[in-house]
Amino acid sequence: MSTSPVLSFDPLDAPTQDAVRALAAAAAAQDGVAPLSEQPLLRLGTDADWLTHVVARGEDDAVVGYLQVDRGGDDASAELVVHPHRRRQGVGSVLLRTAERDARLPMFSGAPGQRGKPLRVWAHGDLPAARAFAAARGYEVARELLVLARPLGPDDAARDVPDLPGLALRTFRPGADDEAWVRLNARAFADHPEQGRLTVEDLHDRQREPWFDAEGFFLVVPSDDVTAGPLGFLWTKVEPGQDGSRDGEVYAVGVSPDAQGRGLGRALTAVGLRHLARVGCDRAVLYVDGDNAAALATYAGAGFERAAVDVQYAQTAGA
The missing domain is CATH 3.40.630.30 (Gcn5-related N-acetyltransferase (GNAT))
Structure with missing residues (x-):
């Protein structure tokens, strides 16, 4: 007992x-x-x-x-x-x-x-x-975090980089881009209870993880000044040591409020899928809040479907 x-x-x-x-x-x-x-x-x-x-x-x-x-x-x-x-x-x-x-x-x-x-x-x-x-x-569901997935294949690996007029795509530079990325992330996710709170220390924690690869971390910057602060980003994650088929995660996608409405979310998602296919992943996965209609529409257009769900519970009134 x-x-x-x-x-x-x-x-x-x-x-x-x-x-x-x-x-x-x-x-x-x-x-x-x-x-x-x-x-x-x-x-x-x-x-x-x-x-x-x-x-x-x-x-x-x-x-x-x-x-x-x-x-x-x-x-x-x-x-x-x-x-x-x-x-x-x-x-x-x-x-x-x-x-x-x-x-x-x-x-x-x-x-x-x-x-x-x-x-x-x-x-x-x-x-x-x-x-x-x-x-x-006395708890009930207060929030759903959906896990979306889609298969990856040769067509994804062969896709062209989307055209971004006036903008350029480059990879993240650890050390040089840390603070600029944290500022962008905070603005892009100002209303998100977890993502928007990430600090430079949180970023460094992830950089020390075995899955971190700066070549899978993309920034969108003005094409006339590629050293300027980024306007958007896409971060991928591939866990090492996977047996059999390999999953790759679209870990985070963020766009500055100043650059929204220019299709950057769709373009960056395409960049991420191409990268994951090229490094040998068979499936792409991502997490998105169940009430984020704009993101859900973007990911549905990219072929993602619901695979699982995480839920957050809160106490019911009077419990």
């Missing part, structure tokens, strides 16, 4: 970070979908007053659950994972209640703006067990 988990709230040392990654891998192998998104995994070593780490340990001190609460946005956003062998034993409920308390009154920060935030909780893959867990605790 399992006992209640022991919770710790300290910043994660390197062995504990590795244990959380192993926990996430075990859950992914069981469920067929990663339980934590990229950003929480990149922030396992982050110690900040707007971020809470909670580790749940079992009788043998093994990590059986993990929770991360990000209070840096308008809402508090949480992601949690429980080891497959410890599910339906109350670990998830303990972690969720901890997230609810942390959103209302942060455990380690009394900074202005850190209190009383609504809580939203991600569930990747929209699995039946997660839906039942959320419904039983």
Whole structure:
């Protein structure tokens, strides 16, 4: 018979970070979908007053659950994972209640703006067990993040670079373009709860990942001054070590508000598909909010179809 988990709230040392990654891998192998998104995994070593780490340990001190609460946005956003062998034993409920308390009154920060935030909780893959867990605790879907996909073939690899009158296409230069890209990204995603908050440090975290390749990171700049600040970008991501068919991700596409209405989103998407096909990917995937009608129309026109969905839950009124 399992006992209640022991919770710790300290910043994660390197062995504990590795244990959380192993926990996430075990859950992914069981469920067929990663339980934590990229950003929480990149922030396992982050110690900040707007971020809470909670580790749940079992009788043998093994990590059986993990929770991360990000209070840096308008809402508090949480992601949690429980080891497959410890599910339906109350670990998830303990972690969720901890997230609810942390959103209302942060455990380690009394900074202005850190209190009383609504809580939203991600569930990747929209699995039946997660839906039942959320419904039983008074949560309903507040946001959908769609996973779209389309096959890649020789025609994609052979496509021409779209004509961009007055504009030029070049690849990202690490070190030289970092701050300009962060400024552009913040403007392009000013209303996005996660993407628009990325910092230079967040960019550097991704540059250190094994998948980062500047040759798959494209910027659109004025053709009369290719050193000028970018007006749009497309970033691709290809995870190494894939067996069999290879997926490539259209990781992010952004256009400055000053350059919208010129077809840059469609043109950049075509550039990304060509690049992914040329580096040997068989399928392109991307993530887009379910209520982003303009982006959905662009991607539908490029042949993308819905493949999966991640959902974010919020408590119902009065719950």
